[in-house]
Amino acid sequence: MPAFDIRAKVVSNVRVTDNVCVLTFAMIEPQELQFKAGQYLFVHASERVLRPFSISSSPDNITTFEFCIEVIPDGVASNYLWNLKEHDEVLLKGVFGSFVYHKDPDIEEIFMIATGTGIAPIKSMLLYELNHGEKRPTHLLFGESMAKDFYYLDIFAELIKKYPNLTCDLCASRDQKEGYINGRVQTALEKYFPIGKKSSFYICGGRQMIMDVSDLIIKNGGDAKHIYHEKFF
Ligand SMILES: Cc1cc2nc3c(=O)[nH]c(=O)nc-3n(C[C@H](O)[C@H](O)[C@H](O)COP(=O)(O)OP(=O)(O)OC[C@H]3O[C@@H](n4cnc5c(N)ncnc54)[C@H](O)[C@@H]3O)c2cc1C
Structure with missing residues (x-):
């Protein structure tokens, strides 16, 4: 599938450790997100900074998705995400990645x-x-x-x-x-x-x-x- 623009808004941003937050987003445009488990999205942290983040939620949820983010000292994108508040809107690009599950029947x-x-x-x-x-x-x-x-x-x-x-x-x-x-x-x-x-x-x-x-x-x-x-x- 060709890459497409995504607009989403923050539902919650929970700081789960000293340096990791779990961010949940609701889809705005398009209204649904189809992806394979293991894939990632690019986040527009600023006009010039685009960084990949893996989706941590299940593809069974198509109207919301989740990231878990480690904040890196002086890191542009991770600090941007760490500081997001409920209702903030975010621009992303999706969907990317080939790190997906292989349904190989020979595997035990x-x-x-x-x-x-x-x-x-x-x-x-x-x-x-x-x-x-x-x-x-x-x-x-x-x-x-x-x-x-x-x-x-x-x-x-x-x-x-x-x-x-x-x-x-x-x-x-x-x-x-x-x-x-x-x-x-x-x-x-x-x-x-x-x-x-x-x-x-x-x-x-x-x-x-x-x-x-x-x-x-x-x-x-x-x-x-x-x-x-x-x-x-
Ligand atoms: C496919 C993919 C999926 C990813 N998914 C996630 C994810 O789910 N959650 C997540 O937190 N990150 C994820 N990352 C890492 C993420 O894309 C950024 O690289 C990371 O957040 C740092 O970006 P920044 O803009 O904050 O830091 P930058 O401004 O790019 O970097 C600041 C400094 O920190 C160093 N640095 C960069 N990343 C790290 C790191 N992880 N640990 C220590 N030092 C670092 C850089 O070398 C640089 O010197 C993923 C990366 C890839 C390639």
């Missing part, structure tokens, strides 16, 4: 691996795919620095209750707290070694994490052709 196990706001497209995929009949074992590995940095945990707890095929490992790399793995997402992945050739991997976050996790998967039996990723920075 699915790994969703995210650090930081890399959780955005992963959350969208989990919400949509589980709600649309995904029954294969699905493992979410979510990494942050500290236990206090996590958000969306109530949503993931609900999903785990509803879908017994979903597991979730929370990895706090610089923290020790009950219920959290003290380590990076790579540490959580180790318990699944050796990795079967029929496993697929969706990885989102920073470049270095994606490279390290991909290397680890391949060294421990995974198939490179089933690794899909989205690099945020």
Whole structure:
């Protein structure tokens, strides 16, 4: 589908940690947004600044959509979004991206691996795919620095209750707290070694994490052709 302009208004802007906000928008023009879980929109932060942000809500919602945004010190677009208020209007461009779910029937196990706001497209995929009949074992590995940095945990707890095929490992790399793995997402992945050739991997976050996790998967039996990723920075 060719790119198109979007006008949307802020429904809510909730600061969920010291540096992450969850923004919900209602569509104005067009009235509905069709997209695939995992895709992103460009935000016009100013006349000259256009930045991509992944949609964190499910494609089942077509009149509203959600972003989760980490505010970067002196970052133009992230500060613009962080400071938005209810009813503010935003201009965007959509819809982009090929980091989407592959409905490959040969796959037996699915790994969703995210650090930081890399959780955005992963959350969208989990919400949509589980709600649309995904029954294969699905493992979410979510990494942050500290236990206090996590958000969306109530949503993931609900999903785990509803879908017994979903597991979730929370990895706090610089923290020790009950219920959290003290380590990076790579540490959580180790318990699944050796990795079967029929496993697929969706990885989102920073470049270095994606490279390290991909290397680890391949060294421990995974198939490179089933690794899909989205690099945020
Ligand atoms: C496909 C795609 C989807 C994305 N989705 C999201 C999303 O859902 N949520 C989200 O928060 N971000 C997301 N990003 C990142 C986002 O597009 C911006 O790069 C980020 O918000 C910084 O933009 P800025 O204008 O605020 O900072 P800029 O003014 O561009 O940069 C300020 C400085 O911060 C550095 N910097 C840029 N990004 C980061 C970072 N993430 N961490 C540390 N330093 C950084 C830059 O190198 C620069 O030196 C996504 C990126 C891509 C490519």
